[in-house]
Amino acid sequence: MKMITRVLRIARRGRALLAADAGMTTAELLGNAALGIAALVAIWAVMQTLGLDVVTWIRGQLLV
Numbered sequence: 001m002k003m004i005t006r007v008l009r010i011a012r013r014g015r016a017l018l019a020a021d022a023g024m025t026t027a028e029l030l031g032n033a034a035l036g037i038a039a040l041v042a043i044w045a046v047m048q049t050l051g052l053d054v055v056t057w058i059r060g061q062l063l064v
Helices: 002-019 024-049 052-062
Strands: none
Touching: 024 052
């Protein structure tokens, strides 16, 4: 009888875990990837526009 009770308890826990939102959906992952790509494009655009001025500023900040 103890074994049946234990199995039922484990089954209930498993069902509860499956019902809970345990991870990210594909849409959320694609959205995060799109934001990352947008950030890279923005950084690239700034570097193209300002070019050497930005590199010089970064070097000055890093004392290189």
